[in-house]
Amino acid sequence: MTDSALLSGSVSSLRQQLRDRVVSSEEVTRACLERIEACNGALNAVITVCAEQAIDSARKADKAIARGNVASLTGIPVLHKDIFCTSGVRTTCGSRMLEQFVPAYDATVVSKMQAEGAVMLGKCNMDEFAMGSSNETSFFGVVKNPWDLNCVPGGSSGGSAAALAAGMAPLVTGTDTGGSIRQPASLCGVTGLKPTYGRVSRLGIIAFASSLDQAGPMARTAEDCAIALTAMSGIDAGDSTSADLPVPDFHAGLNHDVQGLRIGLPREYFNDDLEQNVRERVMAALSVLEQAGATLVDIELPHSHYAIATYYVIAPAEASANLARYDGVRFGYRCKEPVDLEDLYLRSRSEGFGEEVQRRILVGTYALSAGFYDAYFNKAQQVRRVITEDFTRAFDNVDMIAGPSAPGVAFQFGAKQQDPVAMYMEDVYTLAVNLAGLPGLSTPAGLINGMPVGLQLIGKPFDEQTILNAAHRLQTDTDWHMARPQLETVTP
Amino acid sequence: MGLEVHLQLATQSKIFSGSATTFGAAPNEQADAVDLGMPGMLPVLNEEAVRYAVKFGLGIGARIGERSVFDRKNYFYPDLPKGYQVSQFFAPIVCEGVFEVPLEDGTLFPIRITRAHLEEDAGKSVHDAFSQETGIDLNRAGTPLLEIVTEPDFRSAEQAVAYLKALHSLVTYLGISDGNMAEGSMRCDINISLREKGADALGTRTEIKNVNSFRFVERAIHSEYERQADILESGGSITQETRLYDAEQNVTRSMRSKEVANDYRYFPEPDLLPIVIDAEYIEAVRATLPELPGAKRARFIADYGLNDYDAALLVPNHALADYFESVVTAGGAAKPAANWILGDLAAALNRNETDITDSLISAAQLAGLIVRIEDGTLSSKLAKQVFDGLWAGEGDADQIIEARGLKQVSDSGALESMVDAVIAENPDQVAQYLAADEAKQKKLSGFFVGQIMKASKGQANPQMVNELLLKKLNDQS
DSSP states (O other): OOHHHHHHOOHHHHHHHHHTTSSOHHHHHHHHHHHHHHHHHHHOOEEEEOHHHHHHHHHHHHHHHHTTOOOTTTTOEEEEETTBOBTTBOOOTTOGGGTTOOOSSOOHHHHHHHHTTOEEEEEEOOSGGGOOSSSOSOTTOOOOBTTBTTBOOOSSTHHHHHHHHTTSOSEEEEEOSSSTTHHHHHHHTOEEEEOOTTTBOOTTBOOSOTTTOOEEEEESSHHHHHHHHHHHBSOOTTOTTSOOSOOOOTTTTOOSOOTTOEEEEETTTSSTTSOHHHHHHHHHHHHHHHHTTOEEEEEOOTTGGGHHHHHHHHHHHHHHHHGGGOSSSSSSOOOSSOSSHHHHHHHHHHHHSOHHHHHHHHHHHHHHSTTTTIIIIIHHHHHHHHHHHHHHHHTTTOSEEEEESSSSSOOBTTTTTTOHHHHHGGGTTTHHHHHHTOOEEEEEEEEETTEEEEEEEEESTTOHHHHHHHHHHHHHHOOGGGOOOOGGGGOO | OEEEEEEEOOOSBOSSSSOBOOTTOOTTTTOOTTTTTOTTOOOOOOHHHHHHHHHHHHHTTOOBOSEEOOEEEEOOOTTOTTSEEEEOSSSOSBOOEEEEEEOTTSOEEEEEEEEEEEEEOOOEEEOSSSSSOOEEEOSSTTOEEEEEEEOSOOOSHHHHHHHHHHHHHHHHHHTSOOOOTTTTSEEEEEEEOOOOTTOOSOOOOEEEEEEOSHHHHHHHHHHHHHHHHHHHHTTOOOOOEEEEEETTTTEEEEEEEGGGOOOOOOEEOTTSOOEEOOHHHHHHHHTTOOOOHHHHHHHHHHHHOOOHHHHHHHSSSHHHHHHHHHHHHTTOOHHHHHHHIIIIIHHHHHHTTOOGGGOSSOHHHHHHHHHHHHTTSSOHHHHHHHHHHHHTTOOSHHHHHHHHTOOOBOOHHHHHHHHHHHHHHOHHHHHHHHHSOHHHHHHHHHHHHHHHHHHTTTOBOHHHHHHHHHHHHHHHO
């Protein structure tokens, strides 16, 4: 088996090969580590590589396979976004603040995947504290899009998406607070799933906005996402907001049947603001599903245009509190020789946090301030309910909702960095899904001038199965998800 | 005046983590990753704390919030690990209620409770352990607190102290807190303002933070009252501010003024679900409530014929009240039981710096003593000797009477011969007695009683001696 086959295969095929003993986990793991070695200089997708630990885990997986003791991810290499705490492995959250932070505990997602036999290769670069849509805010430098090194990979799970697209691992994890899985999946040509809020435990995930954060898988196929989602999901006594619902075997639940499936197309997502070529790709993908028996239905989500404003009050407000613990007292960055407590706080936080993080802390602090609470935070909470009701009403008539994952393809570095609002617009199609707590998925829908574009599928609460099925059917009938960036372009 | 009391709930573990809450552990030994506010850590609500809060609410007859919500109170302080305290601001678990506070004269004084809410305690800054540096001890961080807020219903320091004592009694009855003020289990903030006689509106208030004993509460109030009165009488005005009570100097000092006070930016805590409490839960908790001090006081007065004063002294301490009832159950008459417990036993416990739960005299033993007084076996003087014997562990009352030979002599034949002997031995005093007028005779009879008691080694029944003596002396004339 060639390296390139190893590096572009799906989890499901790799899993079969491992079980058939065609290839060993150690071989796959080494191939991934070599790939990281070869490409990371150009891409900067991975912050920390755990080579020894990975090979050790791979060998254990091989022994387990030899004994016939296989779990759903036994021997599969994974890269985690550096927002998941990993016991004994530095967890930076893309920030100088946590440059040296080594947790003594694993995030539930990490331990669950480990319990399923996954082999952790290392930790992926990301926008600082998951705040960004281009991976330009990371303290550890920008991540480059393997499809075009002059372009961003999206964010905040941009390192994960770029690593996956570049063949560094067949499976990566991300988190999605406002689009941070779906938008980079779209920009890097991979499949990314944000589960329903509460489906996956948040314990051990460094918090950005607690009521919106949700972890999910990114992989080369919807099928792989289904496998990974089952492994990651479930109620966690350590996360009060995790849902007490049975976790289906999403992989076993996959079928090709979209006959009679009613897919809602929100008028507000397909208006004149949508770029023509993105519309064409999205509609081309939807017509594939239509030909397979699905029905496209025009729907309305009348309060969609409030989503960005609502999100940019609630998320920064929660973040302003979540990030208060980084004060230089107990862990994390501490400024040199503070003269007093005030100075310790001011300089540790000014020096430890980047510009975007500081901007959002300030916005959030303002939105919660006495005299502004009702006008901003309280109002935003009310609008959030209205936006959620839009979806609830829409789902009376349709089984899922479809639209673009992002307004366009990957853009060049710096293009939106000076204009926060233009950057925030990157998530215009994804934010509302977080506000409503719904599952959303991005699946490749072809290329525009050689750059990938994604189709977003939005499901009813806890109905990840329907959107996974639809994506799976699309990936059965088309080969957009098979497109890979030219490998030479990522060789330094 | 209105009071805010922070009550530490006596749960086994903290309100949002599994760490223990024991007082006095080595610094940071009882702080886990949640208490330290480590990245990615999440709070999980301790249901015991909820049950304790509901118990309290039912104990004061307050409304229990059907749906209460935790909020984040945001401020920076080194001993506040997350940079916010999880509290309840918008929707507390215990809503309005009225607490009947017994005053010393036995009357009840109603205090309106505004609310009581659950929150986590902060840690402690340790300033004296290191030179040039401040240490942080997070053992206390995350300890469950119930903050109990009253309306401004207090008009005197005595009322405030009576309220705190009644509160202390209630929470120890409920078993939700040890109420230990010295260890910080019960901390009191006092909001105090003055107004002109007859004025409707309350004046500008100051808040005295963290007063930690009943006595200091009383003194702090007096001292702050004097300070405000001086300012107002000299035409000044009061600044709304937080003050601290300095017990050594007996003055309050400004801590921070509202101008620079924190804007706490409360908002609902997204990491926790609202607490939803239904009627079924409330009834289940209600079924576990013990008899509360108010009801017990009324019952002691009605059933045992105690006066307000004795009831007010016995009831607040649950163990003391139980002890009293055990004495009565074991056959001790109620009134003497109260007298012995509040008198000699209290003094002995005091001397030994112990409390009723460690009493060297069991309730049954004290009852045995009282039975022997009631049946005339012991005079009050002999009873005290038996009491000392009980305290010294010499056995029960009958054993001590036997061993020490303390039985009161009530045999009229024996007493008669003693009286006869004393009369025969003191002819001069007898003559003097017979010559005296009635008033003087009373005084002189004391001499003979003394002699007889001496001869009987104190065991003669004094009442019988008196009667016999008078009869015999009058027979002499």
